[in-house]
Amino acid sequence: xxxxxxxxxxxxxxxxxxxxxxxxxxxxxxxxxxxxxxxxxxxxxxxxxxxxxxxxxxxxxxxxxxxxxxxxxxxxxxxxxxxxxxxxxxxxxxxxxxxxxxxxxxxxxxxxxxxxxxxxxxxxxxxxxxxxxxxxxxxxxxxxxxxxxxxxxxxxxxxxxxxxxxxxxxxxxxxxxxxxxxxxxxxxxxxxxxxxxxxxxxxxxxxxxxxxxxxxxxxxxxxxxxxxxxxxxxxxxxxxxxxxxxxxxxxxxxxxxxxxxxxxxxxxxxxxxxxxxxxxxxxxxxxxxxxxxxxxxxxxxxxxxxxxxxxxxxxxxxxxxxxxxxxxxxxxxxxxxxxxxxxxxxxxxxxxxxxxxxxxxxxx
Amino acid sequence: xxxxxxxxxxxxxxxxxxxxxxxxxxxxxxxxxxxxxxxxxxxxxxxxxxxxxxxxxxxxxxxxxxxxxxxxxxxxxxxxxxxxxxxxxxxxxxxxxxxxxxxxxxxxxxxxxxxxxxxxxxxxxxxxxxxxxxxxxxxxxxxxxxxxxxxxxxxxxxxxxxxxxxxxxxxxxxxxxxxxxxxxxxxxxxxxxxxxxxxxxxxxxxxxxxxxxxxxxxxxxxxxxxxxxxxxxxxxxxxxxxxxxxxxxxxxxxxxxxxxxxxxxxxxxxxxxxxxxxxxxxxxxxxxxxxxxxxxxxxxxxxxxxxxxxxxxxxxxxxxxxxxxxxxxxxxxxxxxxxxxxxxxxxxxxxxxxxxxxxxxxxxxxxxxxxxxxxxxxxxxxxxxxxxxxxxxxxxxxxxxxxxxxxxxxxxxxxxxxxxxxxxxxxxxxxx
Numbered sequence: 001x002x003x004x005x006x007x008x009x010x011x012x013x014x015x016x017x018x019x020x021x022x023x024x025x026x027x028x029x030x031x032x033x034x035x036x037x038x039x040x041x042x043x044x045x046x047x048x049x050x051x052x053x054x055x056x057x058x059x060x061x062x063x064x065x066x067x068x069x070x071x072x073x074x075x076x077x078x079x080x081x082x083x084x085x086x087x088x089x090x091x092x093x094x095x096x097x098x099x100x101x102x103x104x105x106x107x108x109x110x111x112x113x114x115x116x117x118x119x120x121x122x123x124x125x126x127x128x129x130x131x132x133x134x135x136x137x138x139x140x141x142x143x144x145x146x147x148x149x150x151x152x153x154x155x156x157x158x159x160x161x162x163x164x165x166x167x168x169x170x171x172x173x174x175x176x177x178x179x180x181x182x183x184x185x186x187x188x189x190x191x192x193x194x195x196x197x198x199x200x201x202x203x204x205x206x207x208x209x210x211x212x213x214x215x216x217x218x219x220x221x222x223x224x225x226x227x228x229x230x231x232x233x234x235x236x237x238x239x240x241x242x243x244x245x246x247x248x249x250x251x252x253x254x255x256x257x258x259x260x261x262x263x264x265x266x267x268x269x270x271x272x273x274x275x276x277x278x279x280x281x282x283x284x285x286x287x288x289x290x291x292x293x294x295x296x297x298x299x300x301x302x303x304x305x306x307x308x309x310x311x312x313x314x315x316x317x318x319x320x321x322x323x324x325x326x327x328x329x330x331x332x333x334x335x336x337x338x339x340x341x342x343x344x345x346x347x348x349x350x351x352x353x354x355x356x357x358x359x360x361x362x363x364x
Numbered sequence: 365x366x367x368x369x370x371x372x373x374x375x376x377x378x379x380x381x382x383x384x385x386x387x388x389x390x391x392x393x394x395x396x397x398x399x400x401x402x403x404x405x406x407x408x409x410x411x412x413x414x415x416x417x418x419x420x421x422x423x424x425x426x427x428x429x430x431x432x433x434x435x436x437x438x439x440x441x442x443x444x445x446x447x448x449x450x451x452x453x454x455x456x457x458x459x460x461x462x463x464x465x466x467x468x469x470x471x472x473x474x475x476x477x478x479x480x481x482x483x484x485x486x487x488x489x490x491x492x493x494x495x496x497x498x499x500x501x502x503x504x505x506x507x508x509x510x511x512x513x514x515x516x517x518x519x520x521x522x523x524x525x526x527x528x529x530x531x532x533x534x535x536x537x538x539x540x541x542x543x544x545x546x547x548x549x550x551x552x553x554x555x556x557x558x559x560x561x562x563x564x565x566x567x568x569x570x571x572x573x574x575x576x577x578x579x580x581x582x583x584x585x586x587x588x589x590x591x592x593x594x595x596x597x598x599x600x601x602x603x604x605x606x607x608x609x610x611x612x613x614x615x616x617x618x619x620x621x622x623x624x625x626x627x628x629x630x631x632x633x634x635x636x637x638x639x640x641x642x643x644x645x646x647x648x649x650x651x652x653x654x655x656x657x658x659x660x661x662x663x664x665x666x667x668x669x670x671x672x673x674x675x676x677x678x679x680x681x682x683x684x685x686x687x688x689x690x691x692x693x694x695x696x697x698x699x700x701x702x703x704x705x706x707x708x709x710x711x712x713x714x715x716x717x718x719x720x721x722x723x724x725x726x727x728x729x730x731x732x733x734x735x736x737x738x739x740x741x742x743x744x745x746x747x748x749x750x751x752x753x754x755x756x757x758x759x760x761x762x763x764x765x766x767x768x769x770x771x772x773x774x775x776x777x778x779x780x781x782x783x784x785x786x787x788x789x790x791x792x793x794x795x796x
Binding site for chain 2: 048051087089092100110111113114117285287313315319321323325326337
């Protein structure tokens with residue numbers, strides 16, 4: 001095994017927020033693994049009070065109960081107040097290392113400097129517990145993410161038919177697989193699919209995602225159950241504009257360095273920038289940036305309607321709805337607001353409302 | 365006499381944008397709230413007068429108005445002589461005038477989730493109803509709250525105003541200080557351009573002097589409250605939160621705290637006279653001394669009155685009145701304000717908040733801690749279980765009271781009363 005080989009798949013470190021740099025976890029010898037809402041997660045109130053984000057409550061309980069399997073540690077990105085409480089609880093309850101990664105809410109030079117320093121501290125912390133995150137190892141990690149982006153690009157931008165063939169829940173499914181697999185292994189699977197299917201298939205524009213009538217899912221992270229319900233109930237192409245979809249899949253990893261030697265700091269800065277510039281979550285303070293991202297999606301895809309998932313007890317979702325609604329109202333795109341606590345008990349009311357909403361879309 | 369009731373009757377219950385923007389309203393309010401109310405402390409009277417003048421100024425629009433939220437370093441507004449207006453304080457006022465239920469219903473109508481903080485829901489509804497003075501600027505901080513900056517983004521779009529959002533990191537190191545200081549400097553440069561005022565060294569010295577003098581008196585108030593029995597109860601203490609929100613660097617703030625210091629000193633002298641037998645009567649009864657976390661309901665004083673007057677468990681210190689920041693340095697204004705913002709004990713991992721509450725308990729010889737868990741406040745409520753467990757390990761009794769500062773429908777008084785009674789029994793057992 002080469003000294004710089006990363007991603008053995010053996011030592012897993014959990015992460016939650018899509019502003020967590022997977023490249024650094026990988027570069028330090030761990031396999032990043034996203035802690036997603038899980039079936040049967042429900043309201044989960046034993047470690048955190050009921051008025052805190054249900055996703056965070058589920059993660060706390062999931063770790064305590066071993067739902068996510070063996071983890072060596074968790075990186076908690078401070079994306080919101082609830083995450084800080086998760087960090088407080090996990091340090092007490094998890095029995096593993098827990099690292100708090102601070103995230104700026106601004107973009108721009110000051111935020112980039114601050115975040116680069118944060119990433120440097122994260123790399124040092126993880127390096128002490130795994131492998132030293134050297135330039136070479138970070139470069140190798142970066143190469144894997146760059147390669148992955150190139151491999152899934154045809155699925156995101158051209159071949160909705162193939163996307164659904166291999167990932168029945170569409171973008172959500174692709175992202176779910178990506179964040180819970182070893183990147184090297186996942187790249188090999190994607191490469192194999194490419195070789196078997198989309199390279200050899202005919203009619204390359206069949207199922208072009210941009211031309212299909214689509215239903216956008218905006219707002220907070222959905223449960224898998226919710227995505228399954230949506231996939232069962234509608235034939236529209238599902239476009240999840242959330243951190244289980246576009247906000248994760250559409251980040252552009254930094255380009256690979258050319259001939260010139262690159263310093264560790266420069267590399268960390270480029271990684272930091274790629275996260276600060278990714279499709280923004282409502283936690284970022286520049287709504288104009290977020291608005292332009294929405295407008296790009298609305299231009300690129302044939303959005304017939306949208307569902308806003310107002311995740312309960314998530315202030316970011318609650319206020320974002322008011323702003324997003326303005327954009328959709330202006331474009332005269334129908335918007336359905338649904339509230340959930342990420343539990344199966346929410347599905348009945350969503351199904352009824354979704355069916356009524358789909359009927360409305362058919363009449364338009 | 366209920367001054368709120370009298371005021372509402374005088375204006376025939378017709379509260380709204382027109383009433384708020386009329387100078388007559390403030391003459392009437394001053395007449396009722398300042399002249400006729402028998403304040404237990406002259407300092408409180410002065411503060412009420414200042415609050416009414418600030419509100420009148422905000423509606424009269426002779427100077428530019430800046431909307432602000434809790435913990436934004438308010439010295440910045442005074443550097444530019446801007447009139448602050450705090451929608452969160454307006455929500456508390458709305459609750460005291462029983463306007464909150466209607467505003468909370470309206471907040472749901474405009475699409476705002478009932479899970480969010482009722483201070484902010486009322487504020488969003490008040491904006492929609494045009495109750496508030498028009499802003500020229502808005503400023504909020506990420507400090508402890510995810511909701512306020514988002515609310516302000518929404519309001520800034522409605523009013524098409526410049527918005528200053530201060531991102532305060534959870535670490536307190538050189539990088540964090542630099543990041544915050546640069547943001548503050550950018551805000552000042554932008555304000556200079558928009559207001560046409562150049563910030564001078566003299567102005568910085570003057571505003572920082574106000575802030576530092578107020579801070580010294582605040583520290584003295586805290587020290588005086590450590591006296592047994594305490595000269596200031598929680599009902600009074602919590603009212604000074606207004607100055608935390610609106611008084612940073614204001615020329616009248618030091619004078620209000622100075623008056624309070626004098627009054628507390630006099631009260632303590634009177635206690636000593638009583639104890640030495642030179643005057644008939646006993647010192648005010650104080651069965652137990654408590655530290656109060658977060659705020660209190662603004663629609664009713666029942667809870668705190670019952671606690672302090674019926675059960676004689678006196679709140680001797682509040683989390684919101686803690687002086688947690690170092691003095692401001694006019695030589696390094698931006699770094700200095702950044703240090704102030706970063707010093708907040710509620711920021712970052714919860715040990716900081718735990719240390720602060722432990723220190724308050726120790727310094728004030730408190731017997732227990734009451735945490736009022738305002739439903740929509742993620743920062744405060746999220747830490748309550750941890751604080752309870754840690755304080756109990758240290759032998760400090762802890763009572764968590766679930767409720768809401770603004771939404772009166774969410775505080776079942778009977779249950780609260782039972783819990784307060786039970787807590788009294790816990791303290792009696794612990795200290796018997």
